[in-house]
Every structure is written in structure tokens, then in C-alpha cells.
Amino acid sequence: MTPAIELRATRRAFGSVIALDSVSLTVAPGEFFALLGPSGSGKTTCLRLIAGFDQPDSGTILLDGEDVTNTPPFARNVNTVFQDYALFPHMTVAENVAYGLRVRGIAAAERSKQAVAMLDLVRLGEFGARRPHQLSGGQRQRVALARALINRPKVLLLDEPLGALDLKLREEMQAELKGLQQRLGITFVFVTHDQGEALSMADRVAVFSQGRIEQLDTPRELYNRPQTAFVASFVGSANVVGREAARFLTGSSRAFAIRPELIDLLTPDETAADGCVQCAGEVVDVLYHGASSRLRVRVDEHTTLAVARAETMGDGVAGLATGARVRLAWRPEHTVPLQD
Amino acid sequence: MRSEQPRRPSWERPSLLTRVMAAAGLVFLHAPVWVITLYAFTTEDRTYQFPPPGLTLHWFDVAFARNDIWESMRLSLLVASAATLFAIVLGTLAAFALARRTFSGKESITLLFVLPIALPGILTGLALLAGIRTIGLEPGFWTIVAGHATFCLVIVYNNVVARLRRIPPSWVEASMDLGARGHQTFRYVLLPQIATALLAGGMLAFALSFDEIIVTLFTAGHERTLPIWFYSELFRPRERPVTNVVAVVVILVTLAPILLAYYLTRPDERGSD
Numbered sequence A: 001m002t003p004a005i006e007l008r009a010t011r012r013a014f015g016s017v018i019a020l021d022s023v024s025l026t027v028a029p030g031e032f033f034a035l036l037g038p039s040g041s042g043k044t045t046c047l048r049l050i051a052g053f054d055q056p057d058s059g060t061i062l063l064d065g066e067d068v069t070n071t072p073p074f075a076r077n078v079n080t081v082f083q084d085y086a087l088f089p090h091m092t093v094a095e096n097v098a099y100g101l102r103v104r105g106i107a108a109a110e111r112s113k114q115a116v117a118m119l120d121l122v123r124l125g126e127f128g129a130r131r132p133h134q135l136s137g138g139q140r141q142r143v144a145l146a147r148a149l150i151n152r153p154k155v156l157l158l159d160e161p162l163g164a165l166d167l168k169l170r171e172e173m174q175a176e177l178k179g180l181q182q183r184l185g186i187t188f189v190f191v192t193h194d195q196g197e198a199l200s201m202a203d204r205v206a207v208f209s210q211g212r213i214e215q216l217d218t219p220r221e222l223y224n225r226p227q228t229a230f231v232a233s234f235v236g237s238a239n240v241v242g243r244e245a246a247r248f249l250t251g252s253s254r255a256f257a258i259r260p261e262l263i264d265l266l267t268p269d270e271t272a273a274d275g276c277v278q279c280a281g282e283v284v285d286v287l288y289h290g291a292s293s294r295l296r297v298r299v300d301e302h303t304t305l306a307v308a309r310a311e312t313m314g315d316g317v318a319g320l321a322t323g324a325r326v327r328l329a330w331r332p333e334h335t336v337p338l339q340d
Numbered sequence B: 001m002r003s004e005q006p007r008r009p010s011w012e013r014p015s016l017l018t019r020v021m022a023a024a025g026l027v028f029l030h031a032p033v034w035v036i037t038l039y040a041f042t043t044e045d046r047t048y049q050f051p052p053p054g055l056t057l058h059w060f061d062v063a064f065a066r067n068d069i070w071e072s073m074r075l076s077l078l079v080a081s082a083a084t085l086f087a088i089v090l091g092t093l094a095a096f097a098l099a100r101r102t103f104s105g106k107e108s109i110t111l112l113f114v115l116p117i118a119l120p121g122i123l124t125g126l127a128l129l130a131g132i133r134t135i136g137l138e139p140g141f142w143t144i145v146a147g148h149a150t151f152c153l154v155i156v157y158n159n160v161v162a163r164l165r166r167i168p169p170s171w172v173e174a175s176m177d178l179g180a181r182g183h184q185t186f187r188y189v190l191l192p193q194i195a196t197a198l199l200a201g202g203m204l205a206f207a208l209s210f211d212e213i214i215v216t217l218f219t220a221g222h223e224r225t226l227p228i229w230f231y232s233e234l235f236r237p238r239e240r241p242v243t244n245v246v247a248v249v250v251i252l253v254t255l256a257p258i259l260l261a262y263y264l265t266r267p268d269e270r271g272s273d
Helices: A043-051 A093-102 A108-121 A137-149 A167-184 A195-201 A219-224 A229-234 A243-250 B016-038 B058-065 B067-098 B106-118 B121-134 B141-165 B169-177 B182-210 B214-219 B226-233 B241-265
Strands: A005-014 A017-027 A032-036 A058-063 A078-081 A155-159 A187-192 A204-209 A212-217 A239-241 A256-258 A264-266 A277-288 A292-300 A303-310 A325-330
Touching (some): A017 A212, A032 A043, A043 A058, A043 A155, A043 A204, A078 A137, A078 B169, A093 A137, A108 A137, A167 A195, A187 A195, A204 A219, A204 A229, A212 A219, A212 A229, A229 A239, A229 A256, A239 A243, A239 A303, A243 A277, A243 A303, A292 A325, B067 B106, B067 B141, B067 B182, B067 B226, B067 B241, B141 B182, B141 B214, B182 B241, B226 B241
Parallel strands (some): A078 A155
Antiparallel strands (some): A204 A212, A264 A325, A277 A292, A277 A325
């Protein structure tokens, strides 16, 4: 099957800053694909190259098997939902949604018919006559979505689509976007710096760091088998134990990652199960998160491990304060070896 | 909303002295305008006798009957219209070229665009006259227009640049993304956004051109715009109140577009987001 999107060794530098360093990836048709990374990692540059707002210094971009490296945005069958939504303030909601049809010369009657259908799809059927500034953030986002979908693109690009929304709305929209994508069956590519968002929505995630893809995998693989220290700490904030500390803790000098929730906190009279790695340390601080608590425990001069305890486990986190001596243990099979 | 602002605390309110000074400043600026208006109606035509011995509309009849006034008025309106038109087209093009892009030499080019309004008119006038003579043109209508366009362009440019900078780049990208060609993006997205800036800039440019005299003196040749008519009239005390009548008409003619421009460029209450 022809990939919906293919980047071949695309490189883009701004002055001396290399935003994208020879990145290659393929996105399958109908896939929900996430570009995840911290700011400045190249994920947004990557999206802009696919949309056509920017051109690579070298490399090739293919959409549906066709080389579009030098094709302007208006000639690509790709549409974008912008981070700031980019709704036109002097047009009504319906006019915004119909804009893509208007510039293609489609008659006014047909335009408004399709705009109404699109607004219904995003559950804003009543709002066509309003101006964008009369809508809430979540509603504006859905207008931006309807406007981008009206041209029936093969690929929908979303730039930090949920970034400007508050937590509750963000969770609702995550489900809504996922549902919409499954119903329409078109390829979604979205940029986010929020690993939770990427893990919960995407079929596959490309983790970006410093202009390169660190790892491209399914959310489950990324979470359970991070390949690099960056991925381990960025996705799910695992403890990354470097070679020095690894030698001290396990006797092997292979760097590894371990998730905070997989580290056991032993009571003073408890002994670790057979084969467990054990160490002692001092509590640096305790952060209460409601459903769980998170401790940071210093196990040697240079190494601090995060330990997460679910509130229901009732194993005495409440009694722990800064400076308390604790013992930690984890099963070796729970650790993930990392590439250097 | 302005009316919902809380009352300002006493230490932030202006003192009596500040208020008196401000009022005095306003009187100083505006009293002459009222004096000029008053003497358009006086029955005494030689001296500025105060109070005027009597009031009459006679000078309006005299003024409207004089052909030289109509000629000059017509010329000034034509010049201002033509200069404004040039300024709108060229100023908008310049603003689009310079608003967002960065390229080497951009600062110098911006300075060159803005310079005519900062440069003393007498220099602009001299330079233009020298230029006109050098290429062998006869000073006349089009040379006046060219002279006025130099500074009118700056007004339009500044207005449009300020507006363009407030337009997020994503709007243009969104338009392209949805399939719009350059001219469609301009027509449907950018023009509606800069329309009021163009109107306001155009009106200010018109008002500036309408009463310009220094540059005009150098570039007018034998033509007589309204300001030049005023200037020459100063040395002919006959029918002096006629100049006051024309002044009143000019005040009314220029006030309308300036008030309209002010109204159109007031901070946008709708907001853009």
C-alpha cells in the first residue's frame, strides 16, 4: 500500500540551528500518527514541511506516492488545524468553514449546504451565523476542524490541537478527535509535547529530540520498551540510570530505565523477594498527586530515583517525610536496557 | 468596557493645576481657529477690530462668486485625490514587502520610505525642483502630485504596516492551506483586515496633501493650489474676510475625513481572537 506520507532524509536548518536532521518516516493511510517531542525538537518543522508552509533544504516529501517537495500548500491535498485555530475574524463561522470551497469557485448554495453538514459533524450546527470571537476555545477548535475537513483532505495535520484548552475539555476533545478519525478514516498527523496525549490517541508515535527521531513505535512499545534514555524519561518519565550508577546498583554497567510505579518501597522489617535488586536511600521529597504519590529517593550522591505509589496501596507513604531512610527494590525484568 | 472601570483613587486623579494647564493649552491651540471663523462674518474688512462692529454673510457671496477661489479649490482637491491614490497603491505594496520579511538592507529601505515625512519640506521641494529641471519636465499638476505622494505614501505605509503586523502569520497559512492562491488570500483575508487602515491612512494623506504649501511652492510652476492662493492673498488686503470665509470652508472640508479616520482606527472592540 502506498504510504499516505513519506519523508525521505528531509533536512531543514534555520541559520546554524538544525531543526530537522535527515528525518525519514512513513505514515500509513488511515493512521493516527503523533509527532511528540519538547519544544525545539523539530516536530513542528516536520508538520510544516508536510503542509507545505516550509520547504526542506534537502530530502523528499511524498504524499500518496507523489513527490510534493516543491508543491505549494494550496495544491496539496492536506489540511491543517492550527494551534491558534487561525479563524478569520471578519467572517462568520459558516463562512470560515466554507472558505476552502469558496476559493475553489464552488457556488454559494452548495458551499453553505456543505458548511452546515460539516458544522453538524462537529456538533456546532447552531453556530454558523456567529463570529469566531463569540465562541469558546473548544468551539473555535471544532470550527477549525470543520474548516480543515471540508476539502475532504487525504491527510489532516493538527498542530498542538489541544494545547490551548483546559484539562477537562482536553480529555473530551481527545476522545472526540479519536472518534472522528475512526469515522472518517483519513490520516491524522498531530504534533504535541504532551506524551499523555500522544499515548492515548495515536496508533504510532515518532519521538523527536534535537531534530531527529529518537524512536518510532506504538504507544505501548514506547512506554514499555524505550530504546534511549531520552525516550524513557520523556515518555512516562521513567528513571534513567546511567552506566556509573548502574554498576553501583546492579553490578552491570549497562544503562537502564525503570518506571517509578515498578519500584517497591520496603517497610523496615520487610525483605525483598528473591532475585530483586535492592538499595537503600534517603527521601528527598514527597509529592502528593491525589491518585498517587511520588517520592524522590537519593540512592547515591549522583542518583535520585522517582518512586510512585498508588494511594490505594496503603503502604505508608503518608508517614514518610524528607530525610527518612527507606529501602527500594525492583525486579530485574522490569528494567529496560537502554542504548548508549 | 470603559464605563465599567472602577473609580480611580484620588492620588491618580489630576490636580487642579494640571487641569487648568491642560485647558489653557487647548484654548491656545484652538482659539485662533475660532477667531478666524468669527472674522469671516465681520462687516469690517480692513482691520481685526474686536469685537467685530457687525456680522454679515456678505463675504460668503463674494467668495463664492470669485473664480480664482474655485480654480484653486478644484486644483487642490484633484491633487490631493491623485496623491492619495498613488500613496494607497504604493504604500500598500511597500508595507506588504516590508512588514514581515527580514532581508539584508531592510532597515535602510524602511528608513528611505519614511524619510520624506521627517525631512524638512523645503529640502524635499528643492530636491524635487532640481530633479524636475534636470530631466526637463515642466512643473505643473503631475509634479505637484509627485511631490505630495512622497509624504502621503509614508502615512499609508505606516498605517498598513501597523495593521499587517497584528495579523498572525497563521491566517495567511490557513488561507493557502485551504486552497487559496495569493490573490485570493489578499482579496478575502488580508484586504478586509487592512481596509480600515487604508481608509484612515488615505484620509490623513488627503488632508496632508490638501493643505501642503512648502513642497508645492517648489513644484507648482504656474499652478495655484488653495494654500498658495491663501499665501498670495495675504499680501492683498482687499476683501480680507474672503480668506477667512475660504478658511472656514477648508476647516469643514478637512475636519470631516479626519474625524472619520479617527472613528475608523479607534481600538477595535471586537478583538481579533
